[in-house]
Every structure is written in structure tokens, then in C-alpha cells.
Amino acid sequence: MSISDNLNLSIFTDYYSFATANGFLREGIGEKIAWFDLIFRKNPNYNGFAIVAGLKETCEYLSKLKFSEDDIEFLRSNGMDEDFLAYLRDFKFTCDVWAIPEGTPVFPGEPVIKVRGPMIQAQLIETVLQLTINHSTVIATKANKIVRAAGGRRVVEFGVRKAHGPFASLYGSRAAYIGGCNATTSTVAAKEFGIPLFVGMNHSFIQMFDNELDAFRAYARCYPDNCVLLIDTFDCMNSGLKNAIKVFNEIILPLGFRPKGVRIDSGDLTYLSKNIRRELNDVGFPDCDIIVSNSLDEYIIREMLQHGARADTFLCGERLVTPFDKGAFGGAYRLVAVDNGEEIEPKLRIYQNVSKIAAPCSKLVWRLFDNETGKAIADVLTLEDEDLGKCSSYELFDPDYTWKRKTVDNFVSRQLLVPIFINGECIYKSPSLDDIRSYCAEQVDALWEEVLRFENPHGYYVDMSQDLWEIRQELITKTYE
Amino acid sequence: MSISDNLNLSIFTDYYSFATANGFLREGIGEKIAWFDLIFRKNPNYNGFAIVAGLKETCEYLSKLKFSEDDIEFLRSNGMDEDFLAYLRDFKFTCDVWAIPEGTPVFPGEPVIKVRGPMIQAQLIETVLQLTINHSTVIATKANKIVRAAGGRRVVEFGVRKAHGPFASLYGSRAAYIGGCNATTSTVAAKEFGIPLFVGMNHSFIQMFDNELDAFRAYARCYPDNCVLLIDTFDCMNSGLKNAIKVFNEIILPLGFRPKGVRIDSGDLTYLSKNIRRELNDVGFPDCDIIVSNSLDEYIIREMLQHGARADTFLCGERLVTPFDKGAFGGAYRLVAVDNGEEIEPKLRIYQNVSKIAAPCSKLVWRLFDNETGKAIADVLTLEDEDLGKCSSYELFDPDYTWKRKTVDNFVSRQLLVPIFINGECIYKSPSLDDIRSYCAEQVDALWEEVLRFENPHGYYVDMSQDLWEIRQELITKTYE
Numbered sequence: 001m002s003i004s005d006n007l008n009l010s011i012f013t014d015y016y017s018f019a020t021a022n023g024f025l026r027e028g029i030g031e032k033i034a035w036f037d038l039i040f041r042k043n044p045n046y047n048g049f050a051i052v053a054g055l056k057e058t059c060e061y062l063s064k065l066k067f068s069e070d071d072i073e074f075l076r077s078n079g080m081d082e083d084f085l086a087y088l089r090d091f092k093f094t095c096d097v098w099a100i101p102e103g104t105p106v107f108p109g110e111p112v113i114k115v116r117g118p119m120i121q122a123q124l125i126e127t128v129l130q131l132t133i134n135h136s137t138v139i140a141t142k143a144n145k146i147v148r149a150a151g152g153r154r155v156v157e158f159g160v161r162k163a164h165g166p167f168a169s170l171y172g173s174r175a176a177y178i179g180g181c182n183a184t185t186s187t188v189a190a191k192e193f194g195i196p197l198f199v200g201m202n203h204s205f206i207q208m209f210d211n212e213l214d215a216f217r218a219y220a221r222c223y224p225d226n227c228v229l230l231i232d233t234f235d236c237m238n239s240g241l242k243n244a245i246k247v248f249n250e251i252i253l254p255l256g257f258r259p260k261g262v263r264i265d266s267g268d269l270t271y272l273s274k275n276i277r278r279e280l281n282d283v284g285f286p287d288c289d290i291i292v293s294n295s296l297d298e299y300i301i302r303e304m305l306q307h308g309a310r311a312d313t314f315l316c317g318e319r320l321v322t323p324f325d326k327g328a329f330g331g332a333y334r335l336v337a338v339d340n341g342e343e344i345e346p347k348l349r350i351y352q353n354v355s356k357i358a359a360p361c362s363k364l365v366w367r368l369f370d371n372e373t374g375k376a377i378a379d380v381l382t383l384e385d386e387d388l389g390k391c392s393s394y395e396l397f398d399p400d401y402t403w404k405r406k407t408v409d410n411f412v413s414r415q416l417l418v419p420i421f422i423n424g425e426c427i428y429k430s431p432s433l434d435d436i437r438s439y440c441a442e443q444v445d446a447l448w449e450e451v452l453r454f455e456n457p458h459g460y461y462v463d464m465s466q467d468l469w470e471i472r473q474e475l476i477t478k479t480y481e
Numbered sequence: 482m483s484i485s486d487n488l489n490l491s492i493f494t495d496y497y498s499f500a501t502a503n504g505f506l507r508e509g510i511g512e513k514i515a516w517f518d519l520i521f522r523k524n525p526n527y528n529g530f531a532i533v534a535g536l537k538e539t540c541e542y543l544s545k546l547k548f549s550e551d552d553i554e555f556l557r558s559n560g561m562d563e564d565f566l567a568y569l570r571d572f573k574f575t576c577d578v579w580a581i582p583e584g585t586p587v588f589p590g591e592p593v594i595k596v597r598g599p600m601i602q603a604q605l606i607e608t609v610l611q612l613t614i615n616h617s618t619v620i621a622t623k624a625n626k627i628v629r630a631a632g633g634r635r636v637v638e639f640g641v642r643k644a645h646g647p648f649a650s651l652y653g654s655r656a657a658y659i660g661g662c663n664a665t666t667s668t669v670a671a672k673e674f675g676i677p678l679f680v681g682m683n684h685s686f687i688q689m690f691d692n693e694l695d696a697f698r699a700y701a702r703c704y705p706d707n708c709v710l711l712i713d714t715f716d717c718m719n720s721g722l723k724n725a726i727k728v729f730n731e732i733i734l735p736l737g738f739r740p741k742g743v744r745i746d747s748g749d750l751t752y753l754s755k756n757i758r759r760e761l762n763d764v765g766f767p768d769c770d771i772i773v774s775n776s777l778d779e780y781i782i783r784e785m786l787q788h789g790a791r792a793d794t795f796l797c798g799e800r801l802v803t804p805f806d807k808g809a810f811g812g813a814y815r816l817v818a819v820d821n822g823e824e825i826e827p828k829l830r831i832y833q834n835v836s837k838i839a840a841p842c843s844k845l846v847w848r849l850f851d852n853e854t855g856k857a858i859a860d861v862l863t864l865e866d867e868d869l870g871k872c873s874s875y876e877l878f879d880p881d882y883t884w885k886r887k888t889v890d891n892f893v894s895r896q897l898l899v900p901i902f903i904n905g906e907c908i909y910k911s912p913s914l915d916d917i918r919s920y921c922a923e924q925v926d927a928l929w930e931e932v933l934r935f936e937n938p939h940g941y942y943v944d945m946s947q948d949l950w951e952i953r954q955e956l957i958t959k960t961y962e
């Protein structure tokens with residue numbers, strides 16, 4: 001049983017979604033078929049892309065969408081119509097939903113989720129779609145950046161106490177693992193999702209003994225096969241490391257194990273790690289890991305490694321689970337088309353700030369991979385009836401600077417959006433978490449190095465097909481007439 | 482019934498707490514009585530203080546602390562001892578817990594929560610205490626700063642879709658209300674906690690109609706008594722505002738109501754709000770509010786008001802619920818004393834970075850209020866047997882710069898920590914949320930203006946009693962001998 005089995009998130013919703021849905025019903029347009037995109041405008045964390053995550057929560061929410069008598073009573077007391085309350089009582093979700101699978105790198109302007117269904121339903125799910133995708137995506141993206149900074153060394157998600165409450169921590173651990181973290185310190189995340197656990201000791205354990213050496217001895221007797229000692233409680237080099245080495249020799253080796261690691265959580269991590277490495281090697285423990293923690297993020301890790309730090313494992317807490325450089329993923333849920341009974345009418349919200357203008361219509365998202373290098377060339381948004389899978393040659397053009405054109409050939413193209421709900425039923429079988437994580441690593445690997453840069457990454461191309469571009473252009477022009 | 486009734490957070494715990502507790506039991510020191518403080522080192526958000534929040538979640542967690550067979554099986558599979566698993570199966574929480582009530586301004590170095598009880602238990606609750614307090618406190622603090630920036634105008638918490646998942650949003654709304662927000666857009670937070678709801682329309686409602694005027698008419702017919710129109714979908718001044726005024730005259734007034742407001746979510750909010758105010762006044766709607774939103778925080782609001790913006794209500798989303806300037810509250814849980822059977826032994830972790838060194842012993846926290854002005858003069862940490870309530874005169878001194886001394890008289894002193902659990906039973910009756918919110922406003926009001934500054938606030942004094950200081954000094958000196 002999953003911890004979230006008991007949870008119904010149906011009213012974790014901005015009240016205006018109810019007010020709007022109530023209005024649609026009253027106006028007789030609730031059953032009109034509409035298309036919505038969940039898009040975003042900027043990559044989080046100054047990154048060149050985002051890593052989609054959160055779909056598990058989204059699917060759970062959509063599968064359990066119903067309203068209790070309690071909920072209905074609350075809405076009644078806030079003035080919703082009786083017709084609407086009756087509608088909610090018998091609520092049955094019937095929308096179609098497509099999503100870009102978890103672990104995929106995505107770019108601004110691309111629909112991460114696409115919804116088709118009765119207006120009233122598509123409206124009601126707005127908030128929770130954003131809430132679940134926004135949170136996990138910002139963390140998966142940050143984790144991926146940290147993992148890349150660590151350059152193959154282990155990264156452990158260590159944020160449970162610093163997260164925004166229990167569930168942010170639980171799903172944050174999952175997202176961090178998708179992004180590439182190797183393990184978590186969170187018991188519940190390990191239990192729920194099978195994420196590998198990192199086990200270490202803490203300062204209070206040491207403080208409970210008369211001295212550090214006794215504490216290390218007790219811990220080593222307890223966990224001889226996984227002995228990671230925390231050596232910075234008093235004086236890292238002169239006390240902690242010396243006591244650790246003594247205990248490794250005295251207890252761990254005689255029991256037939258090797259020491260697993262030493263951890264430092266304070267002081268100059270770069271300087272200390274170099275000295276610890278030298279000393280551990282000198283005494284015959286080159287395989288004993290050095291584990292570091294203390295408000296680490298990708299910038300600090302990169303700097304440490306540039307200066308020769310000898311850490312094998314980075315524990316990342318608050319700066320991973322509450323990303324300091326960008327705490328929220330700015331997902332937005334946009335109406336893009338309506339079936340007005342005669343035809344499917346494209347919809348577009350025009351902003352005076354033109355960079356905010358998205359693309360209308362129900363779309364497909366294609367990613368083109370170069371056959372020679374395997375790298376992703378560009379993404380293309382197209383109308384539903386365009387099939388880039390059949391093109392051997394394709395002319396890309398920039399939707400803003402349309403004179404920038406380039407014909408590509410020798411590529412394969414892959415559709416990114418996959419169906420997850422058909423007529424309200426979940427048909428998506430999510431890959432295992434480990435498969436999602438490997439897929440993420442592979443897909444990030446398919447991006448050009450320029451897109452992977454930490455500072456000023458190259459803007460990856462998200463183009464539109466000629467047909468889609470023309471519809472969008474027409475809607476913009478009409479507004480400004 | 483509360484939404485969290487079904488939730489047991491017992492294993493939302495860093496695994497090393499289990500590993501450590503298991504070690505304590507094995508070493509036969511699990512039942513030793515220990516004292517822990519939950520302290521913090523830096524105010525969040527560059528603020529001069531923090532506002533405690535999250536105690537509700539903490540109490541719920543501690544009241545329900547038990548371990549399922551499922552949990553126990555998971556711990557077994559990770560190598561915990563059978564004795565420890567048996568202990569967890571029969572777990573009964575017996576600690577005493579004190580806390581500073583929600584809504585109180587607190588300062589670095591002060592124990593926000595104090596725990597006394599068997600070592601093994603006090604250790605197991607470390608993570609969740611931090612998790613629940615850290616999250617709500619950072620949001621209450623940020624909310625309070627935003628509310629002060631708004632200078633009496635309404636602030637609505639609008640972060641449900643941007644929060645770190647559903648529960649971060651739910652408890653974030655509560656914390657924001659404690660910090661002084663006037664309302665929320667979150668349906669579930671309004672329902673669970675009775676927080677006033679803000680109701681507005683959204684862009685998709687407008688896009689569903691053939692034109693803006695028809696959409697406004699439909700909305701006004703639906704909600705004539707609470708009509709807030711969103712006027713920035715096309716052109717705020719030339720279309721949105723004109724259509725709104727038309728509909729107010731055509732529908733709202735004839736029905737005997739007054740227009741409630743117009744909202745803008747894009748464009749130059751300061752410039753637009755001034756023009757909208759002028760126009761609304763000119764046509765006889767000086768009472769129609771102007772509501773603004775778009776990534777607002779205390780700095781933007783302050784700047785807007787300095788430049789004459791005429792907004793009445795600020796909707797604050799992602800920058801409130803995922804505070805961009807500091808995403809986490811850095812709570813730390815420190816062992817401060819142990820009953821070794823003969824005496825209560827003070828404990829102190831010495832850091833090479835001396836500013837991290839806290840205060841040992843089980844302490845009281847006193848706040849001294851000046852009788853003349855009612856303002857808070859300073860806080861004093863004392864040993865348990867010191868009673869500042871009886872002092873008519875008291876010599877304060879800075880624990881770092883001990884030559885800085887000042888004798889105060891004509892003050893009243895109040896203890897901040899109140900008991901919330903005695904022998905494992907919750908004895909705390911939380912005030913109503915509205916009372917917590919008013920108490921918060923009052924207590925912030927009792928701080929000197931210098932502490933309330935946004936930039937470089939004056940460092941409020943948290944001093945130690947002479948006796949406490951001497952014990953701390955002795956422990957530090959002993960370590961460096």
C-alpha cells in the first residue's frame with residue numbers, strides 16, 4: 001500500500017477553478033470540448049532545460065478524482081449553484097490526457113501535459129496538475145545539475161528535514177532520484193519507492209558517549225559492514241580522523257570488513273578532504289570514501305572539484321530540495337482550442353509581453369535526433385495531423401526570427417507526448433523508477449554540450465511547423481488589428 | 482475530520498535517526514534522559530526575526546507516533562536489531578515537549594522547541610520536528626514581511642499551484658495566514674482551517690466566450706455580489722477596464738450591488754493601477770478595488786507603493802510559498818544535556834566556526850518588555866531555576882562581547898516556551914487560527930522599528946544569564962585545552 005492511497009487531492013484547487021467551472025455549467029458551455037496545455041516559459045535554475053517529473057502524483061490524483069459530501073457542503077456554503085454541486089456529486093472524469101514521460105529533458109514552450117475533454121473538467125484539474133508537476137520538475141532539474149557537477153561521484157539526497165513538509169520531502173526524494181541522485185537519507189522515500197538508502201551516523205550519537213573514540217567503537221560494533229564515521233564533532237584532523245582510523249583497525253578489519261567511509265559536515269571541505277585522502281591512503285584505506293555535506297549545490301561542488309577536493313560522495317540537502325536559485329517551476333495551464341460544435345477553434349492568449357505568447361491548437365511535440373551523433377537537433381511543435389516520423393528532410397525555422405532557417409536530413413524523430421488517460425481511464429503503465437532514472441541520464445546525454453552548460457547554456461530550438469506558425473500568426477495579427 | 486487524520490508521519494525520518502536509536506538501545510543508553518533544543522542560526526529572508534509556525538503539524542505528528550508492521554519489516558530488511566524492532570512495535574511516546582507558540586517572533590539561538598525524554602525517543606523525532614517547523618516558519622516569516630510591505634493593504638496567498646506539492650500548499654496557506662495574510666485562493670486551506678477565501682475569475686473563462694464583454698456579462702450574472710473582473714486578457718485600459726465598467730453599470734448596479742474589484746495580472750502594475758484608479762473614480766466607482774498579481778514579493782510591493790501604485794489587494798504566489806530569497810529555514814536539533822544518573826551533564830557541540838556554537842543545558846527563554854513603551858528590549862536564555870519574572874532590575878550582557886553590559890529596570894518579563902506534551906501526552910490547547918494571527922501581529926508590533934527594517938535590520942539581543950554563560954564558557958574552554 002502506498003502512503004498516498006488515502007489521499008484525495010480533489011479540492012487542492014484554486015477556488016477560482018470552482019467558480020469558473022460553476023460559471024461554465026450555468027452558461028451551458030461546461031460540456032464543450034476544450035484543449036489545454038501545461039507549459040512553462042523559463043528553465044528553472046538557470047539551466048538549459050528542465051527534467052519532467054511528478055507524473056506519478058498526477059496520475060494518482062486524476063485516478064481518484066471525486067468530491068466528498070464534505071467538499072460539496074463547503075462549496076455550497078460558498079455560494080456555488082445546486083446544479084454544479086449535483087454535477088460534482090456524480091463527477092466522472094472523462095478527459096484524455098497526454099504527457100511527456102518523466103525523466104525527459106523539456107524546453108520552454110513545450111506542452112508537458114496536454115488535456116482534451118469537457119471544459120468544466122479540464123478547468124477543475126488545472127491547479128493540481130501544476131502543483132504536482134511544478135514541484136517534482138524543479139527538483140529533478142536541480143538534482144540533474146548537481147549530479148552533472150559531481151561528474152560521476154555519488155550524490156545523496158539529504159533534504160528530508162529541510163523540505164517543505166513531509167510530502168514535499170517524499171516526492172522530492174523521488175524527483176531527485178529521477179534527476180540522477182544515487183541514494184536518499186529518507187526512510188520513507190526508500191520504503192515507498194525503493195530508492196537506495198544512505199546510512200550514516202549523527203552528532204548526537206557521538207555526544208552521548210564520554211568521548212569520540214568510545215562513540216566510534218560503539219557505532220563500528222553496531223554497523224561493521226557499513227561503517228561511515230562522522231569525524232568533525234571536535235577536531236576533524238587531530239581527533240576525528242585519528243579515532244576513525246584506530247577503530248577501523250581495531251574493529252572493522254578484524255571482523256573481515258573494510259571501512260566504508262568518513263563524513264565531514266563542517267569546516268573547509270576542500271582542504272580537509274585533500275588531507276584526509278592523503279592520510280587514509282597512507283594508512284592503507286584508499287577504498288574508504290570521503291563523504292561531505294554542508295549546504296552543497298552544483299556551484300559549490302564544481303568549485304570544490306576544480307580546487308582538487310577529494311570527496312567521493314556529496315550529501316545535498318536544503319539547496320537541492322528547496323532550490324535556492326529558483327524555488328518554483330513556473331508551469332502555466334493554457335486553453336489552446338475549443339470545439340465550438342462546427343469546428344475546432346484555436347485559442348491563444350495574447351500578452352503585451354510577447355515572449356509570454358504560447359502556441360495555439362492541439363499539438364504534437366517531436367524531437368529530432370541526428371543519426372550520426374545521436375544528439376538531439378531540435379524540437380518541433382506541429383499540428384495533430386503532421387507526421388514528422390515520415391520526413392526524410394525537414395526545414396526548421398525559428399518562430400520569432402523566421403529568416404533563420406535550416407534544412408535537416410539524416411535524422412529520426414520521436415513524439416514526446418504519450419497518452420496517459422483515455423476517456424478518463426488511466427492507461428499509462430509507468431516504467432520502474434530505476435528505468436525512469438536511466439532514461440533521464442540517456443536523454444540528457446543526447447543533448448549537445450552547449451545546452452548542458454551551467455552558465456548561459458545555448459538556447460535549444462523549439463520550433464513550430466509552418467502550418468502551426470501560420471495559425472498562431474493569424475491569431476496574433478487579428479488581436480492587434 | 483481533518484485531511485491529515487489518516488497520515489502517520491512516523492517514518493518521515495532520516496534513516497540515521499533509526500540507525501542511531503538502534504545503536505543507543507544496543508549500547509544500553511536508550512533510556513537515559515536527554516534534553517534537545519530545536520534552534521536556528523540565521524533569520525530567513527534577510528529578516529530581523531522569524532515567526533514560529535508549524536506547531537499544529539508537530540503536535541499531530543507527536544500524538545500519532547507509532548510504527549506499523551510494514552515500517553518494522555522495512556527496517557528489519559535494512560539490518561536493524563530485533564530488540565529495536567520489538568521496541569518500535571510497542572512504542573509509546575513519553576517525552577516532555579515545550580514550544581514557543583505559533584505567531585511569536587523568535588531570534589537565532591533561541592530554542593523554538595525543547596524536548597526532554599529517553600534518548601532513543603528524543604532522537605527519533607528529530608527529523609519531523611525540523612520538517613514541520615522549518616517549512617511553516619519560513620513561510621510565516623516571509624508572509625509577515627510581505628504584509629508589512631503592503632502597509633495595511635490586503636495580501637492574499639495565491640500559491641497553491643506553485644507550492645512544493647499539495648501539503649506544502651495546505652500548511653503553507655496556514656502559515657501565510659498566521660504571518661498576516663488576509664485570505665487564500667486555496668479551496669482546501671479555506672475548508673480545513675477556515676481561512677477566508679479570495680474568489681476571482683481566470684483567463685480561461687474569458688477565452689471560452691466569443692469576446693471579453695460577453696465573458697464579463699456571464700461572470701457578473703453568476704457572481705453579482707462578489708464581482709472581481711480580470712481585465713488584462715487583451716488590452717487592459719482600452720478593452721478590459723472599459724468592458725468592466727460597462728458590465729458594472731449594466732448588471733451589478735441594477736441588481737443592487739457594488740462592483741467588488743478589477744484584477745490585473747500582467748503589464749506595468751504600478752502605471753496601470755494609477756490610471757485604472759483615476760478612471761474608476763471618474764465613473765463613480767471609488768470603492769471598486771484594484772487587485773494586482775504577478776510574481777509579487779515584499780520588495781516589489783514596496784517599490785510599487787513608493788512609486789504611487791494604487792493597488793488595494795496584492796495576490797502573492799510563488800515568491801511567498803517558495804520564498805525565493807531563502808527557501809529553507811535552517812532549524813537544527815541539538816543535544817544540550819544528558820542525565821548520566823548522578824547529575825545532569827550539560828552538552829555542547831563545539832564548532833570551529835564559533836558563530837555556530839549554541840548554548841548547553843535545559844533552558845528558559847525570557848522576553849523582557851519595557852513597561853513604558855511596551856516594546857521588547859531583549860531576550861534572555863537562563864537555566865531552569867532562574868526566575869526573571871521576579872527581577873525588578875537585570876543586567877544584560879552580550880554573550881560574545883561580554884563587556885557590552887546594560888542594566889534594565891521597569892520591565893516585565895515573560896517566558897516564551899510553554900509545555901505542549903507532558904509525559905508523551907499532548908496538553909496544549911492551540912488558540913484559534915485567528916487568535917494566533919492577531920497575537921502574531923501584536924508581537925511584531927512590540928518589536929522596535931530597527932528590528933523591523935527590511936535591509937540590515939538591527940540584531941535583536943538574545944543574551945544569556947551569567948550562570949548559563951559560565952557553563953557554556955567552561956565547556957568551550959575544556960574543548961580547546
